Amino acid sequence: MNHYFATVARGLEPIAAQELERLGAKEVRPDFTGVHFVGDIALLYRVNLWARTIFRVLVTLREFACPDADRLYQEVQKIDWEQYLKPHNTLSVTATGGNDKLNHTHFTALQVKNAIVDQQRAQFGERSSVDTQDADVSINVHIYQNRCILSLDSSGTSLHRRGYRPAVGMAPLKETLAAALVEMSEWEPSLPFLDPLCGSGTLPLEASLKALNIAPGVFRRQFAFEKWLDFDEDLWDQLLEEAQSGELDQLKAPIIGSDRDPDILNQARTNAQQCGIAQQIKFNQIDIAQLEAPADSGVIICNPPYGERLGDASELGDFYKLLGDVFKQRFQGWTAFVLTGNKELAKRVGLKTSRRIPVYNGSIPCTFLKYELY
Ligand SMILES: C[S@@+](CC[C@H](N)C(=O)[O-])C[C@H]1O[C@@H](n2cnc3c(N)ncnc32)[C@H](O)[C@@H]1O
Numbered sequence: 001m002n003h004y005f006a007t008v009a010r011g012l013e014p015i016a017a018q019e020l021e022r023l024g025a026k027e028v029r030p031d032f033t034g035v036h037f038v039g040d041i042a043l044l045y046r047v048n049l050w051a052r053t054i055f056r057v058l059v060t061l062r063e064f065a066c067p068d069a070d071r072l073y074q075e076v077q078k079i080d081w082e083q084y085l086k087p088h089n090t091l092s093v094t095a096t097g098g099n100d101k102l103n104h105t106h107f108t109a110l111q112v113k114n115a116i117v118d119q120q121r122a123q124f125g126e127r128s129s130v131d132t133q134d135a136d137v138s139i140n141v142h143i144y145q146n147r148c149i150l151s152l153d154s155s156g157t158s159l160h161r162r163g164y165r166p167a168v169g170m171a172p173l174k175e176t177l178a179a180a181l182v183e184m185s186e187w188e189p190s191l192p193f194l195d196p197l198c199g200s201g202t203l204p205l206e207a208s209l210k211a212l213n214i215a216p217g218v219f220r221r222q223f224a225f226e227k228w229l230d231f232d233e234d235l236w237d238q239l240l241e242e243a244q245s246g247e248l249d250q251l252k253a254p255i256i257g258s259d260r261d262p263d264i265l266n267q268a269r270t271n272a273q274q275c276g277i278a279q280q281i282k283f284n285q286i287d288i289a290q291l292e293a294p295a296d297s298g299v300i301i302c303n304p305p306y307g308e309r310l311g312d313a314s315e316l317g318d319f320y321k322l323l324g325d326v327f328k329q330r331f332q333g334w335t336a337f338v339l340t341g342n343k344e345l346a347k348r349v350g351l352k353t354s355r356r357i358p359v360y361n362g363s364i365p366c367t368f369l370k371y372e373l374y
Contacts, residue, residue: 020037023051044225056159077118099146153224159217172200193300194256208251251280256283299336343367
């Protein structure tokens with residue numbers, strides 16, 4: 001059994017922990033911006049392929065006491081690095097955290113890199129070169145008080161970069177956050193789904209991938225673990241085949257995105273094509289003022305502009321009021337969710353919330369508001 005740590009956006013730890021449990025993770029323990037869990041190599045591959053809400057999975061190599069730089073060097077040299085990389089493989093080291101003596105992440109990373117390449121030189125007379133962009137093996141060193149955790153990054157590029165979105169709107173949600181909001185809403189694929197401010201379509205796209213049982217990792221070019229010395233290609237091919245044969249080809253209920261901006265809707269359609277689901281998902285050009293309910297009941301999730309990145313907060317009050325009026329007058333029987341980073345604007349919706357969930361959109365503290373529309 002290996003120890004793993006999935007990194008996640010602040011606030012998404014509980015939802016990521018639930019997702020990891022569903023994927024078969026054991027001893028799941030949420031922490032600050034991450035979730036600890038244990039499992040075998042098949043679980044590591046499955047989580048990278050299937051997890052919708054996490055950024056990356058780190059594989060713990062060793063945890064040890066580390067009061068200063070000398071001890072760090074000695075402890076890193078105790079690992080037999082030949083198991084993980086040969087001199088012809090490239091490496092990168094990133095450091096996070098710190099303590100009194102190790103308070104420069106750049107220096108901490110250099111110390112780890114030196115300990116590894118010095119071992120290689122002594123053993124083989126040659127050493128790995130550093131590649132900060134696309135290394136064969138990426139090592140993460142985390143210092144916390146007098147402890148150090150050394151890990152390998154199994155994912156590579158963050159998992160929110162699914163690979164289906166070459167085109168992005170003005171202020172797109174990260175795919176991982178969109179998937180987490182869909183989970184938090186408790187929407188089920190048997191219900192209609194609508195995002196009336198869909199921009200580049202991230203929310204309807206993530207809802208569709210879930211509904212069609214499409215693994216979010218199938219669009220990615222590569223995961224870091226595919227370059228590892230112990231990469232089990234047969235196991236990985238089997239997981240990919242299982243994923244592909246389990247895909248559904250029909251939605252049970254409509255998934256619709258609308259927006260008033262035709263250019264951004266074209267981006268959303270391109271993204272749907274990249275996912276191979278352009279025939280399933282509907283993208284319509286509609287201003288929210290003209291929006292009508294497409295069914296008697298369903299779930300709305302949207303993130304209206306809130307002034308941090310788009311438009312001016314003072315001009316958005318009327319827009320939030322309109323949003324609330326449209327929900328109230330035309331969407332009886334639906335449940336609506338609004339993600340906003342502005343509490344004053346949220347009040348202008350003018351409807352009673354039945355839940356308020358704090359989440360972060362990047363560095364912006366936001367609230368995910370739930371409205372039951374009777
Ligand atoms: C913050 S963006 C949504 C981003 C989207 N979730 C994504 O991931 O790309 C808000 C969207 O609301 C749309 N919008 C603003 N006012 C609108 C209106 N009156 N009717 C319809 N759409 C509107 C904008 O065109 C923009 O695409």
